[in-house]
Amino acid sequence: MIVVPPEFALWRSRVDGAAGRAWVASLPELVERLCARWAVTVDEAPVRHGGLGLAVMVHRAGVPCVLKLSQEAGDEATALTAWNGHGAVRLFEATDGALLLERLDPHRTLHDIGLWKAAEVAGGLIRKLAVPAPTGLPCLDGIASSMAERLPPRQQALGSPVPSAWLDTARGFAADLPGGDVLVHADLHYGNVLAGSREPWLAVDPRAIRGCPEFSVPELMWTRADDVDVDSDTAVRRLLRTLVDAGGLDAEIAHGWAVARCVDYWLWGLEQGLTIDPARCERVLTALLG
Template sequence: MVTVPEAFARWRAHVDGDEGRAWVASLPARVERLAGQWDLRLDDAAPLHGAQALVLLVTRDDRPLVLKLSAPRDPTTATEAAGLRAWAGRGVVELVAAEPGALLLERLDHTRSLHDLPILQAAEVAGGLIRTLAVAAPAGLPQAGSGIAATLGDRQRRLGDPVPDRFLARAFRYAAELPGVGENVLIHADLHYGNVLAGTRRPWLAIDPRPLRGTPEYAVPELMWNRADEVADLPGLLSALVEAGGLDAELARGWVIVRCVDYWLWGVERGLTIDPVRCERVLAALLPG
């Protein structure tokens, strides 16, 4: 019997209401079914979770795996399996089996992420992964960044104009220009330091992708703001990521500006306090004066 962590159950009820409560209540029976269907044995370990998914440590034929169960409204569930199949374990966790809302995955070391490395060393690994993950995109994926320009103005006004005009104006310009520019490949659109874990077949592998079609430079911004508090030279961090990934410096800079403004507004919309400040630090460093 699986015991769903209370904090996770509360959060899903908060986000999805009765649908979230019903989904949480259905999890033990679903795990039992999948364990039989995929010949799994649950390990004696407490379930792990983030905001969107419950993760169980399981074993099949003596191979350690994880079973990931994603909330019904998680927008990535329809595309995550497609992206993982296209990557086929190249730079990313290996997909073993899937059905809607459930993924059986290679087990990585969830206790070790790129947060454990010094920032420039972590950036070198992450930048290299951006290039490794730039493979042909499967059909049907959304175009990265295609809807940002249409929303920035309304969100800025509705939230009381939190972003300074000089940042917003530059973001508007880049958001209109950049979608569709550069390579058009499969990208991991949530590639931050916590989403790269230690592995056994490779030292570091990405997890939890949000697969999109676009240019690899779109994946840089999370790696700028995620550990911005640790970095005195943010332009230097951007240069390190660009060099490690063999990326276009101007495209990377443009997407960092667009997505920092977008994420700043997203954070304000959700009452966050740390992330908007980090985005402001990044923008001030790249657009001084």
């Protein structure tokens, strides 16, 4: 039996209410069933977690693996199958709500190296992961349309924290930017790139969509916005150029999605009661919009 970290149980309960509590309560029994089904044994290592799922360290036939439990495992399995270990963690088994993955080094991420080198690695991964999108994934066109429509009421409900000109600009970008048809890791941040042995750095935990690779850029900006130099506006713009150049991306599209997603995430952070991330988004937007 595994022990679900209390902070993870609390977060899923806060986000998903009764459904989240029920899912968390089912996890120990689910792990037991999957261990029998996939012939794996649980290690005596602590259970790790992110915002959406648990990672249980296991072995199969002497090979270290990770048993990941997530309510969003379906699209993740689709993406990992398409990448087939190229730039991303390798998938061994999948079923509803669970994945068996190769084990990477959970103690070494792109947060552990300098910002500019990390940005070069991450930009290169954006390009490497931009393969033809499998069918059935959420499309960026729909995501963008919903974003443009929902920004004003969310802004109003929060007391209009985002400058109105910035909100209007974000809505314009979300409505007008091209959708695209490649596979996109829509949750690509420095903590979701782990050190590996097959390749130096591999992406994990994809939120898979069908869209354009530039959609991955914004999160790589706000998640290390506190690491920029004293002249933060210049450094933020340099960070955008570094990601674009390393990934061979379209600079105007990347800029547009950086603005749109930073406004969207600023509001989301306030809706969740966060304080640090909205301030980071404001810093990025100040540099990009003035």
